[in-house]
Amino acid sequence: MTTNTELYIGLMSGTSVDAVDAALVAFNEADSTPNFLALYSHPIPENLKKNLLACNQQNTLSLDTFCQLQVSTGRLFSETAQQLLKQESLQARDIKAIGSHGQTIFHAPGIGMSLQIGHPAIIAKQTGITTVADCRIDDMALGGQGAPFAPAFHQSLFSEPYQNSVAVNIGGIANISLIPAGDSQEALLGFDTGPGNCLIDEACQRFFNQPYDINGKLAESGKVHRELLEKLFTDDYFKYPAPKSTGRDKFNWQWLNQFEIDTIEPSHLLATLTELTAITIAEAISTKKDYSKGNIWVCGGGAYNQYLMQRLQAHLPNANVQSSSKKKINPVAIEGMLFAWLAKQRLEHRPVNLKDVTGATRNAILGGVWQP
Incomplete structure (x- = not known):
């Protein structure tokens, strides 16, 4: 890697709810080309997996359960990022930012809302790395489906x-x-x-x-x-x-x-x-x-x-x-790479080309930023 390369981590847990994947991605500052470097997959504990899957099969959830899931999932995502750092002999200071998708528990384009669990404040504070998350709602606020990204x-x-x-x-x-x-x-x-x-x-x-x-x-x-x-x-x-x-x-x-x-x-x-x-x-x-x-x-x-x-x-x-x-692109790493890329787009204030995909009225800058 050259001095003109920035490292990002993308965190993704999909609808299979089997693991949190952390992808390490290098971007060349000159052309923003993403280069996959490494992947770490952290299995989701069975009890947490059971509770997350239950959210997909019901449309009511107590505030107590919601908050517990926010914390538990946020900690799991933090641990996954930290294990990737350990695997690759890196420090938090080596990473420009984390892009986190979170775990979807309810996706309602008809309402204009999508809920991802695993609060980014927990990830940012526990890893010591700037974290970009909650991307879907920006697209939905403009009339888009909020997916696929x-x-x-x-x-x-x-x-x-x-x-x-x-x-x-x-x-x-x-x-x-x-x-x-x-x-x-x-x-x-x-x-x-x-x-x-x-x-x-x-x-x-x-x-x-x-x-x-x-x-x-x-x-x-x-x-x-x-x-x-x-x-x-x-x-x-x-x-x-x-x-x-x-x-x-x-x-x-x-x-x-x-x-x-x-x-x-x-x-x-x-x-x-x-x-x-x-x-x-x-x-x-x-x-x-x-x-x-x-x-x-x-x-x-x-x-x-x-x-x-x-x-x-x-x-x-x-x-x-x-x-x-x-x-030579790991099939499981691509969605993690996507959220590393979205984090970079957000920090550089670049709108993402999605309006023709999601039906939003215009392309938008996606996500919020949580500082360590």
Whole structure:
């Protein structure tokens, strides 16, 4: 690293609620190019995970519980950042800022509010590092969906000079970024397509006593239940036009239970849920002309599910579906990198190019700043 390089940390816990990821990112001051350096993942303690997931399946929460979760999650995020520093033999003074997403417990674009837990004041004070957080509400205050935020950052990573490309993030919820060719006048677009890993993971935990479907082997051993799949597709969300966003408060086990799944063999259920994820992503990409023919870069935990990747390729036969690791970018690190990048944009007072993605009336400077 040169003297013209700044280090940032991005903290992310997604809708899978399995771990807090801390990404160490170096930015060259001359061109703000993000360079991934290291990742540390801190598992979320089971009791805290249980309480956070419960928030996604209810719309009421006591103030006492809310405050306890703010503190517990804030401390967990702080500890994750500190463990990354320790892993990389760095001190707080070496880091320009932390960008923290927090843990989403309620996302309500219809109301114009999104709640992320894990207070940034705790992170800033415990780490001794300036912390940028609470980014989504700035977009929502301008009429935007407050999600997805990844497209603007995906553009900086995956844009190609002469052809359109797509970035697909498959976390608990899946979202896509439709990235126009470098010489195109088209707008950058992106939206949440629906469930990613969230229902697949929960089925694995309920029926197979494992946290997720390793390489998709369990789903691959089953058969798609066509009648159930057709029922799942009747949900109105899949018919909504973009811009749109969703969360685990929408697509959860209560949502799935309404389709009378009790008589379906677990491996067949997993195969069906995996097919739901693959088809909804593929159909969302195919609605935009010429985006289903080029490179499709997959990031998030779903990039490691080989069967899901195969099903996505099967539904996009003219595209080249591949993991972001082919670009030497850790698939799990990208969302952490995103929030490191958002922290840099905020400190430099740069608006983020999202209005065509989220539907906001204009691009905005995102997030608040908490000093140590």
